[in-house]
Amino acid sequence: MTVLIVSIVLITTAHSPVFAAEKRCQNYDTACPAILLTNEDYFPALLKAIDEAQSEIFISIFSFKAGVNENSYPDRIMGHLAKAVKRGVKVKVILETTGRFDNELNSQNRQTGKLLEEKGVDVYFDSPRQTTHTKLIVIDQRLVLLGSHNLTQAALKYNNEISILLDRPDLAKRARNYMLKIIKEAK
Numbered sequence: 713m714t715v716l717i718v719s720i721v722l723i724t725t726a727h728s729p730v731f732a733a734e735k736r737c738q739n740y741d742t743a744c745p746a747i748l749l750t751n752e753d754y755f756p757a758l759l760k761a762i763d764e765a766q767s768e769i770f771i772s773i774f775s776f777k778a779g780v781n782e783n784s785y786p787d788r789i790m791g792h793l794a795k796a797v798k799r800g801v802k803v804k805v806i807l808e809t810t811g812r813f814d815n816e817l818n819s820q821n822r823q824t825g826k827l828l829e830e831k832g833v834d835v836y837f838d839s840p841r842q843t844t845h846t847k848l849i850v851i852d853q854r855l856v857l858l859g860s861h862n863l864t865q866a867a868l869k870y871n872n873e874i875s876i877l878l879d880r881p882d883l884a885k886r887a888r889n890y891m892l893k894i895i896k897e898a899k
Contacts, residue, residue: 745878745879745880746876746877746878746879746880747876747877748874748876749857749859749861749874749875749876749877750872750873750874751871751872751873751874752868752869754857754859754861754868754873754875755785755789755868755869757857757877758789758849758857759788759789759792761849761851761855761857761877762789762792762793762796762851763792763795763796764851765796765799765801765851765852766801766852767801767802767852767853768801768802768803768804768850768851768852768853769793769796769801769802769803769804769849769850769851769852770804770806770848770849770850770851770887770888770891771803771804771805771806771848771849772805772806772844772846772847772848772849772890772891772894773805773806773807773808773846773847773848773849773862773863774808774817774843774844774845774846774847774862775808775817775820775821775862775863775864775867776805776807776820776821776824776862776863776864777820777824777862777863777864777865778790778823778824778827778828778863779823779824779827780865784865785863785865785868785869786824786863786864786865786868789863790824790827790828790831793805793828793831793833794831794832794833797831797832797833798832802834803828803832803833803834804833804834804835804836804891804895805825805828805833805834805835805836806835806836806837806838806844806846806891806894806895806898807821807822807824807825807835807836807837807838808821808837808838808843808844808845809821809822809837809838809840810840810843811840811841812840821837822837825837836894836895836898837898838894838897838898839894839897839898842897844894846858847859847860847861847862847875848887848890848891850884850887850888850891851884852884853881853884853885853888854879854880854881854884855877855878855879855884856877856878856880856883856884856887857875857876857877857878858875858876858878858887859873859874859875859876860873860874860875861873861875
């Protein structure tokens with residue numbers, strides 16, 4: 713038996729169309745099909761997407777640590793979500809719950825959930841029988857943000873993190889349905 717291994721290598725140069733498209737997409741233009749967001753690039757891209765939302769924002773996040781300092785990145789995200797609600801955008805946030813009230817993550821997410829609810833956001837906690845480790849956001853059933861970024865000051869400002877912004881309605885619909893399933897299972 714003969715096995716043939718074929719390797720295709722795409723080399724990009726400063727003059728190639730791939731490189732040009734990547735440079736063109738660096739300003740978080742939502743017309744780009746995919747944008748890689750490393751480290752601190754995620755925060756401004758997320759705020760821009762929230763601010764441009766027209767109808768709904770779905771968030772499923774393992775760790776959201778707001779309520780620490782009004783100028784912290786997570787608190788600023790919460791403020792932008794509150795403004796979206798005031799514009800008439802439906803905002804739903806799913807947070808991880810461990811079911812143990814002495815757990816730091818559980819306490820942090822409960823505090824953030826309470827603050828979000830006070831601002832008109834619909835908050836859900838996943839089933840304590842299963843860990844929801846997602847970092848997933850769907851906006852207007854079109855944009856998908858997913859990757860490693862939690863909504864904590866460390867993840868948004870200091871850590872090595874990577875996420876991707878996709879303008880893919882087909883994937884957005886599937887990701888939204890996935891989050892609706894988590895909400896349903898939590899009840």
